[in-house]
Amino acid sequence: MVIQAAIKTGAGAFDQLDPPDPELFLDCIHCGFCLPTCPTYLLLGNEMDSPRGRLSLIRTASEGKIGVSDSFVRHMDLCLLCRACETACPSGVKFGFLMEAARGQVERQHRYPAAEGRFRQLLLNTFTDIGRLRTLTSLLRWYQRSGLQRLIRGSAILKRFGRLGKMEALLPEIADPRLYALPEVTPAKGQRRGRVGLLLGCVQRFFFPQLNAATARVLSENGYEVVAPKDQGCCGSLLIHEGDRARGKELARQTIDCFERAGVDAIAVNAAGCGSAMKEYWDLFQTDSAYTKKASAFSTKVRDVSELLAEEPLRGALQPLNLTVTYHDACHLAHGQKIRQQPRTILKTIPGLRFVELRESDFCCGSAGVYNLLHPELAQQLLDRKIERIMETGAEVVVSGNPGCSLQIEKGLRERRLQIRVMHPVELLDWSYRGVER
Ligand code: SF4
Ligand code: SF4
Known part of the structure; x- marks a missing residue:
């Protein structure tokens, strides 16, 4: 109680542990350029699920005019933190920092319904703990190698397992x-x-x-x-x-x-x-x-x-790869780190490889950390859009620089029984160095 009282002296509805920085949200000039690039705004059509709307909520909470209410939490939670709004913003609003800080406030001040809270903790405790992941993946490997996965996926049983069923659908083949x-x-x-x-x-x-x-x-x-x-x-x-x-x-x-x-x-x-x-x-x-x-x-x-x-020319002899390849810009590479050209340059350096651009390549695939598990319906709509774009390219390989995107896109391709492989640019480069093509 003493600690809670001590930290509850920040601005407005926020406590003083890393509250969203007013200097950052005051940069917003309300121009709306970010709106057409925001996946949740495009899907939901609601200003409060747009970057400008979310910034306005953060500002209003910071001024103490609203609290960290259920509605505030919902609009923060529905953000993918894809940061496409940062790329679009002419005013340089650091949306990612603000949203992460706002979610820090939510985490301390909001109580999720019990089942929701337990599920969130299960995800966060599992995917950030090497020991737990080691045990989990050994079990999952057995599940796949024993043939149980094939049986279960062939039946309708997974539909009865709700979110756990959706997690299973994301499973790639786990290597030894x-x-x-x-x-x-x-x-x-x-x-x-x-x-x-x-x-x-x-x-x-x-x-x-x-x-x-x-x-x-x-x-x-x-x-x-x-x-x-x-x-x-x-x-x-x-x-x-x-x-x-x-x-x-x-x-x-x-x-x-x-x-x-x-x-x-x-x-x-x-x-x-x-x-x-x-x-x-x-x-x-x-x-x-x-x-x-x-x-x-x-x-x-x-x-x-x-x-x-990409800092220096690649060394060594590259063998040709007879493949048609397209590239998905992971949000945290394109929008978060402003890295777009370097992976493309690597791919285009590989002899024999035919590179096809992907329409809307930097539009979120719906993975977004654990967003696809917390908000599966919205994530699925984004995935479907991504898979449609991939199909337009005629590519045999889709390349992504983020494991979450790779899992998500692999799932979308499996759902449609498409024989398209998902790889990282470095894996293709490695194939080219080693002269292998599997
Ligand atoms: S981070 Fe992505 S989902 Fe969130 S407001 Fe910005 S564009 Fe929209
Ligand atoms: S583009 Fe930037 S300045 Fe314009 S409304 Fe969006 S966040 Fe605000």
Whole structure:
């Protein structure tokens, strides 16, 4: 009670723990340029589910004219945090920072209905804990290898399991992690360019271990010594995205310390959501004097792997890949990190590969962290739109730089029985280096 009273002295409806910064929401000039780019506004047609409407709610709450009510929470929750509004905004409103801070307030001040609260906690506790994910993925591997998944998917039983059934639908084929175990240090080939840390991620590590192995090989081929510290955990991005800033900061501190100990020149990330959050640790720790400087130094070292590889011409001999490929811009790469050209440049460098642009490539696929599990109906509408666009391209491979998007798009392709593969740009580059095409 004492702590609650002490922190409840912030602006208006907000407590003083990282409230949304008025200097940021006052940048909004209400022009409305962001509205046509906002997926939730396009789907729901409601001003309060647009960037401008949400900013207005945050401002009004900050002035104490409204509270953190059920309605306020609903409009904050329905935001995908895709940040398409930031790309469209002529006034440079930092919407992502504001929404994350607003969700921090929701997390502390709002009580979800019991079942909803338990489901949210289940997701956040599972997808940010390496030990739990390890156990879960071993069980899921058994479920797939035993033939049980085929039986269950062939029946209508999953429909009875509500959200758990929807989670099952997202499951990719889980590889044996032992096949892709990475050494702690992969030496550089040829003249050494530097020493980079590799973020193994959570979903990435267990659902796409082949991608981490490919990333280490490609970086090594390009002259980087790759360090994958064994003691690294979750970067906290999902928790920050969902408003659990206290736990998100704890994981961020551990990530900063871990890569500081590794003594690396840069940190390579192959998951857009993680990279975006890590590049913004500097903001997260602005009021934590013990970590302000460390977080800023860390953030300047973070690079998406495509960004790092595009800094200099690619090395080594690339073999032709006879594939037609299209590219989906993950929101946290295109809008969050402003990285659009680098993955395309990599793909277009691969001989034989035919690149086809995707219409609305930077429109959210509905994945958005755990949004597709919390708001499956809206997410499905966005996924359907994405799959229609992919089908227009005639591509055999759709490329994405974020594991959440990959899972979501794979699910959409499976639903329509489309034989289109989903890959990361670095996996295709790795195939080209190794002369393999599966
Ligand atoms: S982050 Fe995305 S969903 Fe949220 S307001 Fe901006 S454009 Fe709309
Ligand atoms: S585009 Fe920017 S300034 Fe214009 S309404 Fe949207 S957030 Fe406000």
